[in-house]
Amino acid sequence: LGTAVREGAASVTQLDIYPLPEAERDEDVEPWPTYPKIYRLSAAHEEARDLGTAPAADADARLFAASTLRFTGDEAGHVRGLHLVEVDERRRPRPGTGRTLPADLVLLALGFSGPDRHDGLIDQLGLAVEPRGTIARGPDFETNVPGVYAAGDAARGQSLIVWAIAEGRAVAAAVDRRLTGAERLPTPIGPYDRPMTA
Ligand SMILES: Cc1cc2nc3c(=O)[nH]c(=O)nc-3n(C[C@H](O)[C@H](O)[C@H](O)COP(=O)(O)OP(=O)(O)OC[C@H]3O[C@@H](n4cnc5c(N)ncnc54)[C@H](O)[C@@H]3O)c2cc1C
Known part of the structure; x- marks a missing residue:
């Protein structure tokens, strides 16, 4: 994300299949010293936000609970869009949430x-x-x-x-x-x- 922003990307969206994490540790589920799954803002997210590279609706350039279904491309073989759907906590698609993000570069960083x-x-x-x-x-x-x-x-x-x-x-x-x-x-x-x- 940070590299894309600094390379001058007009818009970057980071997709995460997991739901938006809680802001604070749930002491019942993840008591200290467990490593908590909480919302974290990295320097790259702040940079994207401050430079206006993140789409306005997604202040930190991230879309949570987003599952990619397919890509669409042009006749020259370049990707042009990414079709995604919102998913629930068991990764089942939520009906009626499908949409297409325009994209001319898709980087898979799935871990x-x-x-x-x-x-x-x-x-x-x-x-x-x-x-x-x-x-x-x-x-x-x-x-x-x-x-x-x-x-x-x-x-x-x-x-x-x-x-x-x-x-x-x-x-x-x-x-x-x-x-x-x-x-x-x-x-x-x-x-x-x-x-x-x-
Ligand atoms: C991009 C990246 C950056 C990382 N940076 C860090 C870091 O900075 N610090 C850190 O501590 N860790 C880092 N890691 C994690 C670290 O590399 C791994 O945790 C570690 O290498 C795991 O060791 P391993 O022996 O379990 O597996 P691996 O190092 O993956 O070794 C598995 C080996 O098995 C071989 N193999 C696979 N299938 C077969 C087969 N059928 N027959 C024979 N051989 C086979 C593979 O070729 C490979 O050589 C990084 C990982 C990645 C991908």
């Missing part, structure tokens, strides 16, 4: 939620996956297939290098335990540990 393909290793090994598409595993990092362990982003979802390293070490310890029965290697984290942030 990583799990392995993008299941038709290779995951299907061939018969690994169970979580609803988000990440590889499912038990408390010892072992998948539903005995002897097959999963660590890192493929199982945790989008994360950081430090988590991948810690999971790799924990899996090494689990495999060693399975093979030798000995408790020799460190297990820095468990598969369900999450960061503690304010």
